[in-house]
Amino acid sequence: MKQSRSNTPNYLKYLNKKKILQFIRDNDQISRAEISVNLSISKPTVSLIVDELLQEGWIFERESNESSALGGRKPINLFFNKNAYFLIGIDIGGTNVEVGIVNLTGELIAKGQLLTQAALKKDFINEICTTVYSLLEKNNIGSEFVMAVGVGAPGITDSNQGIVIDAPSLGWINYPLKHKLEEKIEFPVYVDNDVNIAVLGEQWKGQASNKDHVILITLGTGVGCGIIVNGQLYRGSAFAAGEIGYMVTDKNEAKEEYDHIFQGYGFLDSHVGGPSIVKRMEMHLQNVTYDHPLKGEKLTAKKIFHYAINNDPLSLQVVNETLEHIAFALVNVICIFNPQCVVIGGGISKSGKWFLPKVQSIIEKHLPIRTDIFVSELEGLSLIGAGALVLREHESLLKEKGVI
Structure with a gap:
């Protein structure tokens, strides 16, 4: 009789090992006997696998502070070793590249x-790899303790091949990022769109923790959208799902000529991105006859939001136009995907607590579906998300289908 992989002894042992490690991780401070009862795995099998996990460093054991109910020897409890291995996260942005070390x-x-x-302008890949190894050295982490590298790229990205199909801010077209990195670094590399890894970070450790239907909207130079459906990233047939920067939120204005903030950017990008806010404010200031405090200033979206929050009429007008476009975009996204929650991130989101009620009032007017909307508060969101990508894609005992 021909055996399939699923019923061979080695594979069954691997599945049990995976179950036991994940159970220890999710139920820290647990005994061998409790594992056996909860997972319906025999005590000898549990003991054998636990010994392997201890030897490999995935877990550690410690004597309990309290004796058992029957007295006698104190029980030995098992703990997940969160620093057994480390994940490298890389977030490539148009302005900065961030590199981080994330634990399990x-x-x-x-x-x-x-x-x-x-x-x-130099050797881009070499600069990134040098930063990775320098960070590991500074933190006394040997290469043998690095599981893999997760990378977020600012553009449409083929996550299967690790190719950045189009990244206007970097001038990349069909750039083989995974291959380039793996030529110079000794770890496996997994690549995805930067907003996709950000939504993974929110789902793992942020506002959307353990939710299966999540939308993340990032507001910065342009607009990005990460989508999780049934616990899985939704990437689309050509890896372009979530490119809502091309969404039209005013058909009349779209019929007319409007400024594309950057070549390749869409209607929504050109109406709610930071540069578009600055450009609209500059146009308004040209027509102002009185001495406005922002006249002659070097403008930023952050500065304009600051003045809007302090009730400057001109800044409020510009910001309110932006918020209307954001709100109508969210109406469209929510009614299509029906998420459990929407998280707003990116630079503009730092003013989120002020503008969120304005956006919610528009959404509630046009949409009967109740959806929680949060502002991202997770520091190092994309780096943590890159770590989450590694745990989903890398073939390890911690790989899971669905929520990490």
Whole structure:
């Protein structure tokens, strides 16, 4: 009789090992007997596998502070070793590249940074790899304790091949990022769109913790959208799901000529991104006859939001136009995907507590579906998300289908 992989002794042992490790991780401070009862695995099998996990460093054991109910020897409890291995996260942005070390429970251990445009003028990949190894050395982490590398790229990305199909801010078209990195670094590399890894970070450790239907909207230079459906990233047939920067939120204005903030950017990008806010404010200031405090200033979206929050009429007008476009985009996204929650991230989101009620009032007017909307509060979101990507994609005992 021909055996399938699923019923061979070695594979059954692997499945049991995986179940036991994940059970210890989810139920820290647990005994061998409790594992056996809860997982319906024989005590000898549990003992054998636990000894292997101890030897490999995945777990550690410690004597309990209290004796058992029957007295006598204190029980030995098992604990998940969150620092058994580490995950490298890389977030490539148009301005900065961030590199981080994340442990197995999603804690950001260390972070480094380099300037994107300066690195692009040199050997970009070598600059990133040098930063990775420097960070490991500073934190006394040997290469043998690194599981893999997760990378977020700012553009449409073929996550299967690790190819960045189109990243306007970097000038990349069909750039083989995974291959380039693996030529110079000794760890497996997994690549995805930067907003996709950000939504994984929110689902793992942020506002959307353990939810199966999540939308993350990032507001920065442009607009990005990460989508999780049934616990899985939704990437689309050509890896372009979530490119809502091309969404039209005013058909009349779309019929007319409007400024594309950057070549390749869409309607929504050109109406709610930071540069578009600055450009609209500059246009309004040209027509102002009185001495406005922002006249002659170097404008940023952050500065304009600051003045809007302090009730400057001109800044409020510009910001309210932006918020309307954001709100109508969210109406469309929510009614299509019906998520449990929407998380708003990116630079503009730092003013989220002020503008969220304005956005919610528009959504509630046009949409009967109740959806929680949060502002992201997770520090190192994309680096943690890159770690989450590794745990989902890398062939290890911690790989799971669905929520990490």
